[in-house]
Amino acid sequence: MSPDNIVQYLISGITAGSIYAIVAIGFNIIYNTTGIINFAQGEFLMLGGMISITLAQFMPLPAAILAAVIITAGVGFLIELVFIRWIDSPSVLRMIIITIGLSIVIREAALHIWDEKVRALPYFTGNEITSIEILGARFSPQVLWVLGTCAIIVIILNIFYYYTLTGKSMRACAANRTAASLCGINIKNMVSLSFTLSAAIGALAGCVISPITQTQYDCGATLAIKGFTAAIFGGLGSSTGAIVAGLLIGVIEAASISIIPLAYKDAITLTLLLGILFFRPGGIFGSREAAALKEY
Amino acid sequence: MRNWKFFSILLSVLFAAMSFGCKKGGDGDTIKIGALFSVTGPASFLGAPEKKTVEAFVEELNAKGGVAGKKIEAIVKDTAGSPEKAVSFAKQLIEENKVFAIIGPSTSGESLQIKSICDDSKTILISCAAAELIVDPVAKYVFNTPQKDRHAVMRIFGVMKNLGINKIGVISANTGFGKAGKDQVIKLAPGAGIQILISEVYDKDATDLTGVLTKVRDKKVQAIVNWSIEPIQSIVVKNMKQIGLDVPLFQSHGFGNVKYAAAAGKAGTGIIFPAGRLLIAESLPDGHPQKPLLVAYKNSYESRYKEDVSTFGGHAYDAILILTKAIEKVGAADSEKVRDAIENTTGLVGTAGIYNMSPKNHNGLDENSFEILTVKDGKFAQYTGGK
Known part of the structure; x- marks a missing residue:
């Protein structure tokens, strides 16, 4: 293996990892408020991608993406309003079943609104064959867009969660619903906000990765599984953890490809995940004590 | 009382349905053909055009009076590319719908799963998937249409x-x-x-x-x-x-x-x-034996569905073409005779090429297709x- 190949493997790992990372961030937002995993997160990505692709035919790309993010955020808000808000005691199991059901409904609705065909947004910079060269390794500029978007989302989210009252209230809801409610926090509004925000971030992620992964009605589930792995790996609730874990998984996969056949890639990742969960149940960035107090 | 009345009506309807459904391949006026396509899911690129092609083909054929004096009824099932679904739908088509023959599935994995099911139940299967294993070793009732x-x-x-x-x-x-x-x-x-x-x-x-x-x-x-x-x-x-x-x-x-x-x-x-030549149908030289069929299929598909034709839809076209030609030749929906007729198909121009089948060759295409x-x-x- 020559040195420039090592850099190339690293970069292809980062390409795959950046996609895992940006998907993983979305999981954390709803988790941070409700303590549940939203299994329809992948569908928000798909919706964002599909809506922006459709709108991009009529308006410039940035406008189409903005509109897609707003529309998907609206869908997220409506979902919370119609399916989640009226539940008195949202147990973890109940919420999981509801979100799985929602993911199926959204997927089937997308199949009827659009069709089964694969689509993609154009590359934001250059086109399909544009590549940037670093140390003899080459990659698509779209990877930088994905990484940049990840970084901006994480910075904004961290500021929001740790320095604004609304953000702190959202975290309080996850820590202890009853106590948060006693402190005068309107839990239901916080949950609505978290669904809206997570749908918006999912949609943005779906737009940014669309040129690389391509978008079709059932692409959400596959992306969500990888993102979910990264979210757990990094410690649920931590956006920074999600990014680091996502990139780490990507790079580990690329390293495994360089040595053993590609077919074993997922086995390596999952073995590693099991190992991490065994020794650090809270993920690499989560604390063991906090994980032990969670409902699951 | 009311419940009993309802129940007895339900029973009589069921019996009526059963007596109609008893004969394999449908009642007096229609021939039932099952179709298994992965209309949705990762292989939807295959199944969606196949379904559309079969529906258009059957509609046109029935408008012209059907085949051997009977109308064709296509029962299309969406397998979503899953071999498990293909198996259960195949059983349903054979045992409940009592279809005369099955067209599809779209993918090789699914076709291989139902190969023995169809062969054991003596149901003609014309697969739209390409893998060699579907027709080699030869199963008596199993054929396929794509190039090898x-x-x-x-x-x-x-x-x-x-x-x-x-x-x-x-x-x-x-x-x-x-x-x-x-x-x-x-x-x-x-x-x-x-x-x-x-x-x-x-x-x-x-x-x-x-x-x-x-x-x-x-x-x-x-x-x-x-x-x-x-x-x-x-x-x-x-x-x-x-x-x-x-x-x-x-x-x-x-x-x-x-x-x-x-x-x-x-x-x-x-x-x-x-x-296959379907993708460049218009630029083929005039006089090419496939050109008239290819251009006709392409134009009818594209004007009806407002989307580009693909070779995959063509595989379904060939499958139902081979089947209906064989039924026409026999003049009746007789499983054994139609099977023999399919096996003896020669010089049949399809979208994928020219079919020349034999007892040892249940595909019938050559390298030139x-x-x-x-x-x-x-x-x-x-x-x-x-x-």
């Missing part, structure tokens, strides 16, 4: 020989189609004087292959062969260009959907792949290089 993987590989190797390529890398999807194609490439390579330096299998849902392509690049291959049917075919070529791997890419006949070429964008230019195509500006064109 072996012929596709032979045509690809022919082009490589002309281009002076003898060291290649092979990547394939972890599907029935991917595996069957990869096996043929590995089997036929030594005879063609071609050395396979690396062979890798990727997940059919993969979204980025730069890692494995880096590994392929490291082996200094002169060309890459990719064998899959999924949208990943467009991603492979983009990834190659992005990491600067500038060798020719050969795809399988699974690339025969112009949407894939469009999705690959600028990166797609120069992809070489074997395909393929044309080598390339991609130019997001469209398909006849490949003229390397000659």
Whole structure:
């Protein structure tokens, strides 16, 4: 293996990892408020991608993406309003079943609104064959867009969660619903906000990765599984953890490809995940004590 | 009281339905044909045009009075590309709907799963999937319409020989189609004087292959062969260009959907792949035996569904064409006789080529049914290089 190949493997790992990372961030937002995993997160990505692709035919790309993010955020808000808000005691199991059901409904609705065909947004910079060269390794500029978007989302989210009252209230809801409610926090509004925000971030992620992964009605589930792995790996609730874990998984996969056949890639990742969960149940960035107090 | 009344009505309706459904292949006026297509899911590129083609074909045929004096009724089931669903739908079609014959499934994996089910129940199966194993070993009641993987590989190797390529890398999807194609490439390579330096299998849902392509690049291959049917075919070529791997890419006949070429964008230019003549129907020379049929099918499909025709829909067209021609020849929906008639099909012009079946050959196409195509500006064109 020559040195420039090592850099190339690293970069292809980062390409795959950046996609895992940006998907993983979305999981954390709803988790941070409700303590549940939203299994329809992948569908928000798909919706964002599909809506922006459709709108991009009529308006410039940035406008189409903005509109897609707003529309998907609206869908997220409506979902919370119609399916989640009226539940008195949202147990973890109940919420999981509801979100799985929602993911199926959204997927089937997308199949009827659009069709089964694969689509993609154009590359934001250059086109399909544009590549940037670093140390003899080459990659698509779209990877930088994905990484940049990840970084901006994480910075904004961290500021929001740790320095604004609304953000702190959202975290309080996850820590202890009853106590948060006693402190005068309107839990239901916080949950609505978290669904809206997570749908918006999912949609943005779906737009940014669309040129690389391509978008079709059932692409959400596959992306969500990888993102979910990264979210757990990094410690649920931590956006920074999600990014680091996502990139780490990507790079580990690329390293495994360089040595053993590609077919074993997922086995390596999952073995590693099991190992991490065994020794650090809270993920690499989560604390063991906090994980032990969670409902699951 | 009321319940009893309702129950007795229900029972009588059920009995009536059963007595109608008893005879295999439908009642007096219709012939029931089952169709298993992966209309949705990862192989929807195959199933969706196949379903549309069969529906249009049946409608046109019935408008002309049907076949052998009977109307055709197509019962289409969406398997979503899952072999498990294909098996349960096949059983349902055979046991409950009592269909006369089954067309499909769309993918090789599904077809192989239901091969023995159809053969055991003496139900004619005309598969729209390409894997060699579907018709080799021959099962008495099982046929398929797409060109063989072996012929596709032979045509690809022919082009490589002309281009002076003898060291290649092979990547394939972890599907029935991917595996069957990869096996043929590995089997036929030594005879063609071609050395396979690396062979890798990727997940059919993969979204980025730069890692494995880096590994392929490291082996200094002169060309890459990719064998899959999924949208990943467009991603492979983009990834190659992005990491600067500038060798020719050969795809399988699974690339025969112009949407894939469009999705690959600028990166797609120069992809070489074997395909049926349907994709270049209009530019065929006049007098080519397939031209009238191809142009007619293409125009009728494109005007009806407002989308580009693909070779996959053509496989379903050929399947129902072979079946209905055989029923017409026999003059009745008699399983045994129709099966014999299908086996004796000769010189039948279809979208994939000209069918000449025999007891040993339940596919009937030869190497010449393929044309080598390339991609130019997001469209398909006849490949003229390397000659």
